[in-house]
Amino acid sequence: MTGASLVVTDLHVEFSGFVAVGGVSFDAHPGEVRFLIGPNGAGKTTCIDAITGLTRGTGSARLGETELLGKQVHKIVRLGVGRTFQTASVFDELTVLQNLDIAAGLHRSSVSLLRARRGVDPSIEQALEETGLAGELATPAGILSHGQKQWLEIAMLLVQDAKVLLLDEPVAGMSHDERTATGDLLQRIAVKRIVLVVEHDMDFMRRFATRVTVLHQGKVLSQGTVAEVQADPKVQEVYLGT
Numbered sequence: 001m002t003g004a005s006l007v008v009t010d011l012h013v014e015f016s017g018f019v020a021v022g023g024v025s026f027d028a029h030p031g032e033v034r035f036l037i038g039p040n041g042a043g044k045t046t047c048i049d050a051i052t053g054l055t056r057g058t059g060s061a062r063l064g065e066t067e068l069l070g071k072q073v074h075k076i077v078r079l080g081v082g083r084t085f086q087t088a089s090v091f092d093e094l095t096v097l098q099n100l101d102i103a104a105g106l107h108r109s110s111v112s113l114l115r116a117r118r119g120v121d122p123s124i125e126q127a128l129e130e131t132g133l134a135g136e137l138a139t140p141a142g143i144l145s146h147g148q149k150q151w152l153e154i155a156m157l158l159v160q161d162a163k164v165l166l167l168d169e170p171v172a173g174m175s176h177d178e179r180t181a182t183g184d185l186l187q188r189i190a191v192k193r194i195v196l197v198v199e200h201d202m203d204f205m206r207r208f209a210t211r212v213t214v215l216h217q218g219k220v221l222s223q224g225t226v227a228e229v230q231a232d233p234k235v236q237e238v239y240l241g242t
């Protein structure tokens with residue numbers, strides 16, 4: 001295992017007195033495709049929002065030695081924590097390359113970008129290769145398939161050198177083949193990074209998760225390997241129904 005781990009300890013998030021996340025702890029290491037699952041309203045997205053600074057949380061979320069809670073969103077991004085949203089947030093009227101240029105520009109100084117102008121930036125080339133979008137450089141993002149848009153979002157995180165990728169329901173609305181391609185992609189990028197997937201697609205979770213944390217009503221119901229959480233009677237009762 002190389003690189004820092006993400007360690008979330010006793011995370012609490014309240015909205016006007018309503019406890020959305022009530023003391024959640026889990027960790028994720030580079031090399032893992034880590035899943036956070038649970039029924040609607042369990043607190044999954046709120047956990048990611050707190051880790052990325054969009055929502056105020058208490059407790060701790062450390063990347064290596066660095067505490068993320070309490071930091072501003074852009075500082076957390078600079079630390080290498082990137083996220084996607086359920087609806088892909090790409091610029092539809094711009095090409096794949098232009099979208100990646102913008103993502104790279106947010107990350108780099110203008111000087112290094114100018115140097116890179118001579119050709120396609122090597123980090124962009126690599127992200128295109130990794131996400132299978134190399135043939136779509138000049139395609140306007142708006143006409144990409146739903147799956148390709150999600151991959152472009154992931155590529156945008158890769159060019160920003162994200163060490164942690166927090167992905168909110170990355171396969172929602174995807175075809176079976178796109179799900180498989182996405183799972184393969186996540187396994188590839190997780191080799192050197194932390195990938196944390198919020199998902200309620202159980203089949204996708206079973207196929208690609210290393211470890212799973214099951215949330216229910218803002219608390220951890222169960223965690224472990226896919227086999228362990230599936231065998232947990234508490235999980236079967238409230239969620240899996242199998």
Ligand code: ADP
Pocket residue numbers: 015018020038039040041042043044045046047
């Ligand atoms: P999940 O991602 O597991 O479906 P969420 O994290 O989105 O669940 O939501 C957890 C709970 O917190 C839900 O009951 C939701 O209604 C509530 N919640 C989420 N965001 C807010 C907010 N901004 N204000 C008030 N309540 C919220």
